[in-house]
């Protein structure tokens with residue numbers, strides 16, 4: 173394995189982590205969006221707020237991580253992607269601003285009207301951002317991003333069958349992941365009603381994600397041939413693994429084994445994302461830019477790997493601490509003079 | 517097809533890209549000092565609170581951490597936008613230089629990650645963690661804040677002093693020395709100057725809120741501590757900053773003479789160069805018009821050893837297209853005057869405060885002191901923004917000094933003017949809302965002030981049944 177391969181793996185590690193942690197967060201925004209009016213949606217929204225409160229910021233640093241690795245180690249790929257996919261990336265950036273700030277604002281205000289406005293901005297952008305990210309992934313996978321300083325079509329590069337599949341799949345997968353997590357959280361907080369509420373939604377979203385993924389493979393056959401070929405050869409084991417995990421998680425959900433369902437749902441999503449990477453290997457931008465062509469000099473790659481090793485030593489334990497404290501409900505409140513619960 | 521329909525909307529992206537970059541950076545940088553120094557100030561209050569059983573200090577620390585949750589979130593999302601923008605606005609810059617320029621950012625990612633994690637633990641840990649362990653979870657925030665800003669500044673300093681790479685004959689990077697990139701020559705002083713600035717701006721901003729409160733008659737102990745802690749931090753940092761700034765200016769004189777010529781508004785090379793307060797270059801850049809010249813001062817400050825005999829290179833020493841234009845030079849000089857002028861003003865304010873402590877063991881009780889203190893936050897922000905204009909506009913026309921010009925780095929995307937307008941719109945709303953939300957929180961805290969005692973920190977929640985619902 174060359175240094176470039178190692179850094180490409182690190183990059184995909186970041187993308188996968190973002191899909192899992194950031195994805196669950198976005199999905200929570202999706203459920204917030206469809207939770208209904210202020211009264212009907214009050215309980216699910218309270219649960220959503222409670223679950224993502226402490227960890228959302230950390231979850232999204234994975235995006236920064238992936239972007240920084242991409243631009244440092246594979247600068248040409250980064251430049252090509254941003255040149256061609258200007259529109260969806262700009263929309264995603266705006267969505268991130270709206271989402272992050274309105275989520276923080278919503279927690280800080282107590283008037284129902286304000287909460288509702290911020291909540292709406294939060295929820296809408298939670299759908300917009302993963303759609304754009306999925307569309308970007310679709311555009312890359314379908315080979316619509318040329319390399320070498322050329323600009324691909326500013327519109328059709330991301331408005332095309334593969335990108336649409338990518339976008340819709342991303343939104344659905346986020347919703348699925350998040351519903352599974354929320355089922356588990358509701359159970360942990362002893363709220364059987366919400367547990368059932370999110371279990372139904374988890375199963376629905378899981379089935380939808382499976383159907384869209386299957387349809388996607390058909391679309392890829394005609395629209396993204398390199399990806400398709402990879403998915404049915406090199407990446408086939410991962411595709412199968414993802415399917416098995418997905419079905420398994422649904423079975424466990426029905427049998428109320430929430431913990432196992434959560435693990436399997438993560439497995440299903442992770443193997444899809446990794447499968448995408450394996451399917452387009454050895455290309456970063458299919459059929460125009462290979463991993464080793466795009467790679468930075470060794471000094472830079474070495475630095476990225478060293479930083480990654482440092483991250484493993486410093487950040488993984490810190491993250492573990494954060495999630496453990498959170499799961500033990502030790503991060504229950506900001507300050508002590510909490511205001512009334514949302515919707516009061 | 518659709519793209520053909522869009523052609524009438526096509527506008528040269530370069531000025532818009534610059535404007536957008538400058539606007540989003542200028543916005544982000546206001547939140548940065550809060551992210552870097554507020555946690556430190558909250559920890560000082562937190563420490564007092566636990567160690568000396570000081571309920572007011574503890575309450576301050578808690579409330580500050582709640583405000584921090586908001587400013588940190590806005591800082592994080594605006595920072596994320598910057599990350600996108602490097603590619604969206606300057607793809608050729610990133611494509612060609614990302615190999616080197618990216619390295620400090622990889623390190624920065626490490627610090628931000630740590631910061632985000634511990635901010636979450638600290639902010640949400642008040643109720644259930646034990647006092648001292650909770651206090652310690654705040655320390656990594658302070659360290660990561662400093663480390664993070666040093667790494668970002670290393671990237672900026674590298675644009676001023678690019679080094680640590682080897683080019684082939686086609687001008688492509690073929691080898692990178694990551695340590696030489698991070699520890700480039702401009703980095704140590706620039707980083708020190710910014711970290712100190714973060715403590716100055718953060719300190720004055722927080723202090724000014726409490727100064728304002730005291731002017732409004734809220735003269736209780738809680739407000740006094742809320743004023744004294746941050747103001748002291750800032751007042752200690754200001755004199756340090758004067759020293760660092762002085763070094764930095766001399767460094768620029770030695771290493772970036774074309775920027776120095778713009779800073780000091782020097783049209784012609786020579787000795788005995790005056791320090792001109794205000795004033796501007798005439799249209800063809802040959803003469804300084806207006807302003808108050810202080811004879812010889814620029815020469816003396818550039819090298820006190822040789823005094824007024826110090827030769828300063830003027831704008832005539834550099835090719836027209838390798839230094840800021842006349843307009844840019846005027847901007848740089850004005851920004852310089854603003855930074856140094858306001859910096860000196862803040863220094864005098866800090867000296868007033870220090871003398872009062874020295875002789876009266878108290879902060880100055882004069883209404884005028886509080887009035888000035890209540891705008892010190894805004895003044896400090898302006899000082900910092902002006903400093904950045906000196907650095908950034910003074911680097912023009914280069915994006916990577918002596919290697920790549922800004923015009924060669926920009927995206928070809930002709931719709932940038934639209935994204936610029938959208939950015940200004942969105943950020944204005946976010947900025948105004950942030951202030952309104954913070955004010956709303958503070959008002960609510962005051963109204964709730966009565967029941968603070970019922971809900972003691974570090975104890976079981978007074979409303980345990982609510983925890984589940986939230």
Ligand code: HDD
Nearest residue numbers: 706709710713758761762764765856859899900903904907
């Ligand atoms: C509140 C903050 C503050 C204060 C009081 C000062 N500065 Fe400053 N200055 C900044 C905040 C700042 C900054 C954080 O905005 C900059 C922009 C880039 C940087 O590293 O620091 C800066 C840049 C900057 C530069 C340009 C560096 C470069 O382009 O490489 C010089 C020469 C100085 N400063 C010098 C001074 C002097 C002589 C000061 C004394 C009065 C001073 N600064 C006060």
Ligand code: HEM
Nearest residue numbers: 534537538541542545668669671672904908909914915922
């Ligand atoms: C680490 C920090 C920073 C980095 C890496 C950085 C990088 C850049 C880049 C790449 C550009 C575009 C190229 C150019 O016009 O030269 C730019 C321009 C600019 N930046 Fe910065 N910047 C940083 C901090 C800031 C801050 C905090 C401000 C605050 C005001 C600022 C103000 C500007 C301005 C005014 C311009 C436009 C200059 C012009 O075109 O005349 N920068 N910066």
Ligand code: HEM
Nearest residue numbers: 547548551552588591592595596598599628632665668710
């Ligand atoms: C062009 C330059 C810059 C980029 C690309 C950038 C990027 C970012 C990003 C991505 C974040 C969010 C990290 C997270 O999610 O925790 C962030 C926040 C932050 N940035 Fe920047 N930044 C830039 C300029 C600066 C400068 C000049 C400084 C300091 C001197 C700085 C200091 C910080 C700090 C301390 C935070 C933590 C969040 C906060 O407290 O507000 N950044 N920045």
